[in-house]
Amino acid sequence: MTLETEKKIKVAVNGGINYGAKLNGKQLMTLAKYLDDDQELEVTTFQQLYIEIPEDGNEKVLNEFEEVGLSCYPVGNFVKSLRTCNFCKGSEQEGMPVAKELNKRIAGKPVPFTLKPAYTGCPIGCGEPMMNDIGVMKMKDTYTLYIGGKSKGHDARVGIKLMEKLTPEEIYDSVEKIISMYSEQGKKRESFYRFVSRIGIEEIRKSVCNSDETWDKTFELERREM
Ligand code: SF4
Numbered sequence: 001m002t003l004e005t006e007k008k009i010k011v012a013v014n015g016g017i018n019y020g021a022k023l024n025g026k027q028l029m030t031l032a033k034y035l036d037d038d039q040e041l042e043v044t045t046f047q048q049l050y051i052e053i054p055e056d057g058n059e060k061v062l063n064e065f066e067e068v069g070l071s072c073y074p075v076g077n078f079v080k081s082l083r084t085c086n087f088c089k090g091s092e093q094e095g096m097p098v099a100k101e102l103n104k105r106i107a108g109k110p111v112p113f114t115l116k117p118a119y120t121g122c123p124i125g126c127g128e129p130m131m132n133d134i135g136v137m138k139m140k141d142t143y144t145l146y147i148g149g150k151s152k153g154h155d156a157r158v159g160i161k162l163m164e165k166l167t168p169e170e171i172y173d174s175v176e177k178i179i180s181m182y183s184e185q186g187k188k189r190e191s192f193y194r195f196v197s198r199i200g201i202e203e204i205r206k207s208v209c210n211s212d213e214t215w216d217k218t219f220e221l222e223r224r225e226m
Pocket of ligand 1: 087088120121123125
């Protein structure tokens with residue numbers, strides 16, 4: 001079979017969560033092996049590159065990508081890899097290990113419509129957590145969770161603060177619960193922000209807060225909003 005007639009699949013790759021969205025020479029050369037001279041590598045707004053690889057033996061290719069430190073994700077109606085800020089103030093201080101763990105738990109999960117999560121290491125918000133479907137912002141030693149942001153369209157809007165003062169475990173648990181809820185109750189091709197509007201922020205809060213401790217934090221937040 002020639003390269004032109006070979007069946008291909010599209011995959012999303014990036015250099016993983018680090019100080020900025022970067023690729024090294026080895027990674028670029030590995031990707032180039034699978035590009036014809038006139039084939040294009042698509043750069044998305046979500047710190048991912050789309051590349052088409054042969055469907056036959058794609059696991060071998062994906063392993064080769066991972067061996068040089070590339071992270072690979074499916075394309076389509078899945079949770080995208082976590083968009084992050086550049087962690088300019090340092091890995092630990094800005095919670096890079098938490099961002100990595102969160103990404104490991106959620107990226108690539110099937111959902112009714114592509115879901116974009118974002119993380120930012122401080123309130124300056126370079127990772128734009130409030131303009132994406134699910135946003136996490138590190139605030140000193142705790143994490144604030146936003147949902148339902150939308151960066152494009154005539155109905156663009158800022159995400160709503162769902163919970164605050166969360167520990168890393170509470171952030172993982174809450175985000176995983178929200179995604180499960182969306183997978184189970186979302187309609188086919190219903191975008192996440194429409195899902196949030198249909199179900200309602202209070203209902204989502206109730207479903208996510210099943211421990212007294214997180215409920216107290218949410219209750220405190222609700223009182224301040226009144
Ligand atoms: S959000 Fe904060 S830590 Fe992250 S790149 Fe921006 S200023 Fe730096």
